[in-house]
Amino acid sequence: MNKHTSKAIGAILLLAVLIWLLNTKYGVVPPLGKILSPSEGLWQNAERRKIKPEGSIVTGSVGSDVLIKYDRNRVPHLFAENEHDLYFAQGYITAKDRLWQMEMQARQAAGTLSEIFGMRLLQSDISMRRIGLFQAARQSLDSAMKDPRTAAMLEAYSEGVNAYVKKLKPADYPLEYKMIDRQPMTWKPVYSLAVLKLMAEKLTGGEAEFRMANGLEKLGMDTIKELIGEDSNAYPVIPRHSPWKFSPLPVGLSEGTIAGNIRNDDRVIGSNNWAVSGSKTQSGYPVLANDPHLELTFPGIWYQLQMNGPGINVYGVSIPGIPCIMIGYNKDIAWGITNTSADVVDWYRIRFRDRTRQEYWYDDQWHKVTKRIERFYPDKGGVITDTLLYTHQGPVVYDGSHRNRVYMGPAKEEEGFAMKWVLHQPSNDIKAFYFLNRAKNYVDFRQALTDLFCPAQNVVFADADKDIAMVCEGKYPLKYKDQGEFILDGSQKRDDWKGWIPMDEVPFTKNPENGFVCSANQPLTDSSYPYYIGGAFASEERAKRINIRLSSMKNINADSFRLLQLDTYRELAEAVYPVMLRRLKQSGIKVDKQLLMEMEGWDYKYTENSVAATLFDAWWRELYMTIWRNSLPGPGMTFPWPDFERTAAIIKTDTNSRWMDDAKTPQKETLTDVIASSYKAAMDKLIRKNGNLGDNWTWNNSDVKTIRHISGIPSFGLPGFKAGGAANTINALAGGFGPSWRMVVELGPHVRGYGILPGGESGNPGSFYYDNSFPSWKEGKLDELIFLSSREQANDAIIDSITLKK
Amino acid sequence: MMLFWGIIAYFLVPYWWSIAPISFFAAFFLCKTTPAAFWSGFAANALLWMLLILFKTLPNENLLANKMSQLLFLPHWVLLVIVSSLIGGLFSGLSSLSGFLVRRAFNK
Numbered sequence: 001m002n003k004h005t006s007k008a009i010g011a012i013l014l015l016a017v018l019i020w021l022l023n024t025k026y027g028v029v030p031p032l033g034k035i036l037s038p039s040e041g042l043w044q045n046a047e048r049r050k051i052k053p054e055g056s057i058v059t060g061s062v063g064s065d066v067l068i069k070y071d072r073n074r075v076p077h078l079f080a081e082n083e084h085d086l087y088f089a090q091g092y093i094t095a096k097d098r099l100w101q102m103e104m105q106a107r108q109a110a111g112t113l114s115e116i117f118g119m120r121l122l123q124s125d126i127s128m129r130r131i132g133l134f135q136a137a138r139q140s141l142d143s144a145m146k147d148p149r150t151a152a153m154l155e156a157y158s159e160g161v162n163a164y165v166k167k168l169k170p171a172d173y174p175l176e177y178k179m180i181d182r183q184p185m186t187w188k189p190v191y192s193l194a195v196l197k198l199m200a201e202k203l204t205g206g207e208a209e210f211r212m213a214n215g216l217e218k219l220g221m222d223t224i225k226e227l228i229g230e231d232s233n234a235y236p237v238i239p240r241h242s243p244w245k246f247s248p249l250p251v252g253l254s255e256g257t258i259a260g261n262i263r264n265d266d267r268v269i270g271s272n273n274w275a276v277s278g279s280k281t282q283s284g285y286p287v288l289a290n291d292p293h294l295e296l297t298f299p300g301i302w303y304q305l306q307m308n309g310p311g312i313n314v315y316g317v318s319i320p321g322i323p324c325i326m327i328g329y330n331k332d333i334a335w336g337i338t339n340t341s342a343d344v345v346d347w348y349r350i351r352f353r354d355r356t357r358q359e360y361w362y363d364d365q366w367h368k369v370t371k372r373i374e375r376f377y378p379d380k381g382g383v384i385t386d387t388l389l390y391t392h393q394g395p396v397v398y399d400g401s402h403r404n405r406v407y408m409g410p411a412k413e414e415e416g417f418a419m420k421w422v423l424h425q426p427s428n429d430i431k432a433f434y435f436l437n438r439a440k441n442y443v444d445f446r447q448a449l450t451d452l453f454c455p456a457q458n459v460v461f462a463d464a465d466k467d468i469a470m471v472c473e474g475k476y477p478l479k480y481k482d483q484g485e486f487i488l489d490g491s492q493k494r495d496d497w498k499g500w501i502p503m504d505e506v507p508f509t510k511n512p513e514n515g516f517v518c519s520a521n522q523p524l525t526d527s528s529y530p531y532y533i534g535g536a537f538a539s540e541e542r543a544k545r546i547n548i549r550l551s552s553m554k555n556i557n558a559d560s561f562r563l564l565q566l567d568t569y570r571e572l573a574e575a576v577y578p579v580m581l582r583r584l585k586q587s588g589i590k591v592d593k594q595l596l597m598e599m600e601g602w603d604y605k606y607t608e609n610s611v612a613a614t615l616f617d618a619w620w621r622e623l624y625m626t627i628w629r630n631s632l633p634g635p636g637m638t639f640p641w642p643d644f645e646r647t648a649a650i651i652k653t654d655t656n657s658r659w660m661d662d663a664k665t666p667q668k669e670t671l672t673d674v675i676a677s678s679y680k681a682a683m684d685k686l687i688r689k690n691g692n693l694g695d696n697w698t699w700n701n702s703d704v705k706t707i708r709h710i711s712g713i714p715s716f717g718l719p720g721f722k723a724g725g726a727a728n729t730i731n732a733l734a735g736g737f738g739p740s741w742r743m744v745v746e747l748g749p750h751v752r753g754y755g756i757l758p759g760g761e762s763g764n765p766g767s768f769y770y771d772n773s774f775p776s777w778k779e780g781k782l783d784e785l786i787f788l789s790s791r792e793q794a795n796d797a798i799i800d801s802i803t804l805k806k
Numbered sequence: 807m808m809l810f811w812g813i814i815a816y817f818l819v820p821y822w823w824s825i826a827p828i829s830f831f832a833a834f835f836l837c838k839t840t841p842a843a844f845w846s847g848f849a850a851n852a853l854l855w856m857l858l859i860l861f862k863t864l865p866n867e868n869l870l871a872n873k874m875s876q877l878l879f880l881p882h883w884v885l886l887v888i889v890s891s892l893i894g895g896l897f898s899g900l901s902s903l904s905g906f907l908v909r910r911a912f913n914k
Binding site for chain 1: 826873889896908
């Protein structure tokens with residue numbers, strides 16, 4: 001071989017290696033040649049401000065043409081001539097905007113994230129399979145497929161998603177796929193149900209029992225009882241003294257052990273909804289409002305759309321991956337949801353016969369354990385298996401190989417913890433939404449809801465017939481009082497669930513005398529309700545504020561409710577702050593005059609520029625931590641610390657409480673001592689962080705809000721923005737959580753809807769519709785929603801359209 | 807000339823490297839010296855990529871280019887366009903260099 005030939009071969013080899021290198025992904029670094037190229041790369045995802053009209057798209061799968069009109073917020077309005085085409089179009093159009101999000105949700109639920117992200121997500125996949133979520137989705141698919149309507153709907157939606165995916169060239173893939181060099185997966189009906197179950201998991205999954213078990217073992221039942229105290233229960237979802245017109249089913253064991261529930265403080269996942277009857281409104285017709293508080297993400301959890309077809313014309317928000325509209329309105333009715341926070345998960349301590357875990361002890365004999373092998377195929381990780389054990393209660397989530405991280409009791413090889421969860425019940429929850437979208441009145445509404453099993457929701461309702469209602473709908477286990485507050489005994493028949501609360505006996509109220517209904521994740525009923533429904537309810541703070549405001553409001557219109565959704569009044573502060581300030585002055589420690597003036601002049605609102613809110617928040621947290629850290633063992637998360645409400649009650653009424661004493665010091669601390677020392681500690685921290693009192697001390701500097709990209713890509717989210725609001729105020733915007741959709745609907749002969757998303761419709765970071773609503777949302781504005789009565793109706797807000805052709 | 811073929815390639819075969827064979831044969835037939843082969847291939851595709859990228863990113867008001875630059879710790883979106891173009895130039899230049907060297911090997 002001569003010199004020239006070897007040079008030529010060398011150059012070609014070098015070229016091949018270079019192209020190969022630029023075409024390969026290294027860890028988190030995408031294939032650089034591919035992603036930076038104009039033909040396939042990120043540049044293809046850079047959308048014009050004014051999107052080019054696409055005209056018509058041939059899909060080959062619709063019975064007749066589907067018209068999709070886009071309004072100025074790029075909300076699609078679907079007009080189809082049959083049900084198949086309608087749900088096909090919903091799947092198609094949702095995938096067009098949110099494909100990556102859909103796949104991420106489906107994979108999280110199915111426990112297959114590691115297939116694309118590798119070993120680092122294997123543990124989270126295993127945990128997801130161990131709680132049996134995807135298995136439950138498979139079983140619910142069987143139920144859904146038995147009903148011709150839901151079967152056809154799920155299949156059409158799936159077809160729609162796949163019709164879109166099939167049309168994609170690599171250049172068209174959502175950017176996130178390009179960044180990890182993957183192609184979109186094929187959608188299946190079971191994923192829709194899995195995504196719904198994943199939502200249910202976020203809202204109902206809970207392990208408070210393990211914290212309670214720690215408390216029981218270390219502190220004893222008497223102390224637990226004392227710590228939890230009794231619920232005030234002044235503002236339940238269903239007004240106090242509501243009549244219950246049924247004779248309840250017997251539950252057997254009826255003695256209760258504890259009088260209250262441990263609240264979930266600082267809970268940032270929660271929501272508000274309310275409705276008022278015509279007597280309180282300007283128009284004489286009901287007005288309804290809903291703002292679900294969830295993690296704030298780009299793209300957001302909700303996708304807005306209108307769906308019009310034979311027998312249906314509905315507007316609202318859907319969850320990408322799931323057919324139907326979840327929160328919304330049609331010309332006759334409007335509805336909204338909040339989480340009931342009811343406890344629909346219980347844990348059973350299982351005793352296995354030996355370490356092989358083939359049998360478990362129940363009802364005085366050994367029973368066979370059922371086994372199921374779960375397989376995982378992590379990227380570059382071969383095949384990994386996990387054997388799941390099932391008792392008659394449910395999956396044994398925690399055992400010798402997977403310990404619960406919260407539970408501090410002794411670990412025994414022959415012991416496990418089985419999970420009993422309403423989510424595991426075969427259900428056809430999606431059917432509830434199918435009929436809700438078509439409901440015309442209260443009767444339709446109640447009938448539709450009977451299929452909603454899990455997550456149990458407080459569903460608020462209002463209609464053009466001037467009815468308002470609130471139903472705490474869901475499948476609730478029939479339990480003896482306080483059953484499931486602690487870990488149950490898996491060997492005892494008496495600890496099994498006794499059946500279900502009948503669907504027509506769930507808590508509800510229709511047209512109550514006070515003229516309004518509202519819910520904010522507080523306890524559902526007063527003690528007159530004949531069944532026991534426990535739960536990790538939110539504190540009553542938001543509920544109290546909403547009740548007080550709605551009682552006094554008159555002449556309500558949509559704008560009054562917009563303002564109420566932005567209310568940042570903190571009930572806890574009203575209750576406890578005067579006591580704190582009085583005792584602070586009594587303590588005799590030196591208090592900066594300027595600070596004192598700020599504190600005494602506070603209106604209890606967490607507004608953006610409030611300095612007083614910063615002071616109270618820091619001081620209250622310090623006080624709360626000081627009291628319980630000094631008197632209870634362990635870090636807060638693993639012990640059932642009393643909630644804020646209970647702590648405030650102790651401070652106000654039990655002034656000589658033994659809990660004020662720091663067990664680690666020889667002298668006895670009093671309430672005044674703790675209040676003074678926590679004040680000093682809190683102010684020291686604030687000064688260290690913010691410098692001397694000044695502009696840095698405003699609330700919007702103390703609690704910086706964020707919106708995360710769903711896969712955590714930094715520059716695709718909003719790392720920090722300034723706004724008012726706080727956990728436990730109506731405008732529960734705190735940290736990375738907040739109102740994920742705000743909606744107000746004025747019912748009447750011509751329904752009018754108002755709403756706003758924190759981001760936008762598109763999931764593409766290169767689109768102007770990715771976060772176009774953010775500025776308005778942050779300022780607390782609502783857009784008037786474009787609800788078209790028919791496909792022919794002209795509207796100036798419609799700026800583009802697409803037709804899905806046969 | 808090469809720009810013309812590049813644009814054709816862009817629309818016909820949308821792989822990011824589809825310019826490579828074109829650079830190769832262009833240099834095989836046209837180029838006279840080694841540096842000329844490399845630099846003409848380099849310049850042609852770097853320019854082509856830059857134009858195509860600007861064609862996409864300007865109507866986007868560089869919204870995405872800004873986000874991606876931040877992600878890659880580049881202080882300005884223009885740098886992302888330059889880096890992209892350099893990568894496009896590099897493999898195209900190497901490809902035309904190969905084309906020239908192969909012809910020389912045949913011709914002795």
